[in-house]
Amino acid sequence: MVAEASGTLVVASRAESIDEISALTGQNLRRLRTRRGYSLDRLAKISGVSRAMLGQIETGKSSPTIAILWKIAAALDVSCSSLIAEPHETALRVLTHAKAKVLSASEGRFQTRALFPYESERKVEFYELRIAAHHTEKADAHRPGTVENLVVSRGTVEIVAGRHAPQILGEGDAILFEADVAHSYRNMTGSEAVLFLVTTYVEEISG
Incomplete structure (x- = not known):
């Protein structure tokens, strides 16, 4: 019973983690896309990722594979990590x-x-x-x-x-x-x- 309970906790924890990553990826994608003035249709054409998939990612309903992330990142001309990075504030940052x-x-x-x-x-x-x-x-x-x-x-x-x-x-x-x-x-x-x-x-x- 302990093992079963422990297993349940692990599964729940992983599910919550996936949901958080999906939501964060969706927020970052929407921000980066709108920053460049791209519609979903335009980004789909540039990236080769379907409009439906992009829409699902933005709304947090789908967790993209690394291959899809690379395609989107390349189309937006950003690093792949930008799509999954947590927002942070830095008091001082040097851009060499x-x-x-x-x-x-x-x-x-x-x-x-x-x-x-x-x-x-x-x-x-x-x-x-x-x-x-x-x-x-x-x-x-x-x-x-x-x-x-x-x-x-x-x-x-x-x-x-x-x-x-x-x-x-x-x-x-x-x-x-x-x-x-x-x-x-x-x-x-x-x-x-x-x-x-x-x-x-x-x-x-x-x-």
Whole structure:
């Protein structure tokens, strides 16, 4: 009877642990997906994981395999651990340049370096942008309410946001615009341009 009772306790403990991991994974997935402005359909197309499975993971109804986690993490461009990490607060954290997460696009002509830990939940993100000489980088519209605040550290850059007239920024100039429209960054010089970007997201409203 003791062994049976002990066995029951172990099973219950494992079940509770699985439920906690499933719930945490679902919360992290929803946060990371909405941060990038991805719908479930878009993430399903990029990751190769069905929309139904993604929906079940987000609601905590399904515990994904490691293979599925890797597919989702790759599509969101985050570490696999980000999907199962518990939220934590750190009073001080150094993000060294050597260990920075640098994302490249357009065959390396446009690079973004996150100046914040990906694992932490936030409504504001801070990036360093590097644009190769004479390169234009086009960006899709972010989710409604997203705001971008840019300052040029080096070079001269043209910013186009939606139907607004192109804005030319020199070193030290800054711009603020709603980024829920297609927008672009064009380096107008013959050397690499460097900018710093603060992206602010609105609180998601559940229906």
